[in-house]
Amino acid sequence: MTARGTESVGQGAGRRRGRAKHLLDVAAKERARNFRATRDARKTEIAEDYVELIADLIDSGGEARTVDIADRLGVSHATVVKTVARIKALGLVTSRPYRGIFLTERGRAIANASRARHEVILAFLRAIGVSEATAQRDAEGMEHHCSPETLAAFVRVIRSRR
Amino acid sequence: MTARGTESVGQGAGRRRGRAKHLLDVAAKERARNFRATRDARKTEIAEDYVELIADLIDSGGEARTVDIADRLGVSHATVVKTVARIKALGLVTSRPYRGIFLTERGRAIANASRARHEVILAFLRAIGVSEATAQRDAEGMEHHCSPETLAAFVRVIRSRR
C-alpha cells in the first residue's frame, strides 16, 4: 500500500502509473478468485473425466481397460497409463499391472456425481432446443464449470419446460 | 482391423478381451471427438482470458500492465510475462520491454467476441435465477465451452424471460 501513486481520484484514461487502488481492488480480488476457481476446476476435470469414463466402461461392459479409455478419450495409451497412475495416487482408482482399472469408493462417488451433473446439463441443453450433437459436445466442456446453484437453476428450467 | 476378437456380437458383460468393435466404435469415435474438442478449448481459453482482460484494462483505464493482469488473474507477474510472450507469438498482442501491452487487430477481435459471449452467459445465468456472485464465477468457466448454437439458445431463453 505504499503506492505513492497520484491519489488524484479523478483518474480518466491518460495517466501512466499509480492508479486509484482501494476501491478497484475489491473488484479485482473478486475477479482473481473467479479465475483461480476456474483454474482449479481445470486441474480436477481430467480426473473427473477419467473416473466418469471408467465407471461407464465398467457398468456397461464389465471392465475398464487402458486401450478403451485411450480410444474413447482420443489420446495415446501411454497418456492414459500416466494419468491413471496419477489418479491412483489420488486414491480414486486401483490397478495392478496388466489387469484392469477399478474404482475406489471415493472414485465411484465422484463418478456418480459427475455423471449426474452431466445428465442434468445434457437434459437442460436439449430442453432449451440445442441439437443432440451440440448438446453432447458442450455438456462435456461445461460439466466441470457449473456450480450446484447453477445446476439447480438448470433443473428448474427443465421442469418448467415439461 | 485384424482383430481376431470374438466376432460373437452377442457381447454381454463377461468377456475379457476382444470386444465387438464395428458398431460400438462409432459412438466411441464420437465421444473421442467431444473430448478432443474440450481439450482444444482448454488450450485456447487462457489466451482468450488474457486478451479479454487486456481489452478491459485498456478500455477502462488506458493501459494494460503486467502487474494489473497478474492481480486480476491471481497469478504471479512472471507467469503473466511468459504467457504474454506466448500470445504475442500468436499475433494477438504487441509489447515492448517496460512498455504496456496492446492488442493487435486479431487480438481485439477475439477480445470482443469473448466479451460478447461472456455477457450472454452472464445475462442468461441471471435470467434463470442464479445469484450474481455465482453467475460471475460460473460464467468465467463456461465461457469457453459454449458453442454458437448453445449461445443462441441462451439468447432465446433470455428474451423469453423479459
Place this chain on the structure above:
DNA sequence: GGCTAAATGTAGCTTCAGCTACACTTTAAC
C-alpha cells in the same frame, strides 16, 4: 538530478498432459 520503490524482465525449477518409440505380458488361435 538522484534515490528508491515499484514495475518489469530473466532464469530455472515443478507439475501436468500430451506424444513416439521401444520393451514386456497376456491371450487367443492354431
Place this chain on the structure above:
DNA sequence: GTTAAAGTGTAGCTGAAGCTACATTTAGCC
C-alpha cells in the same frame, strides 16, 4: 504348447502454466 498380435508398461521428449528468486529499468518524490 507355441507363437504372434493385442494390450500394457516404461523412458524420455515437448509445451504450457505455474512458482520463487534475482536482476534490471522506470519513474515519482524530494
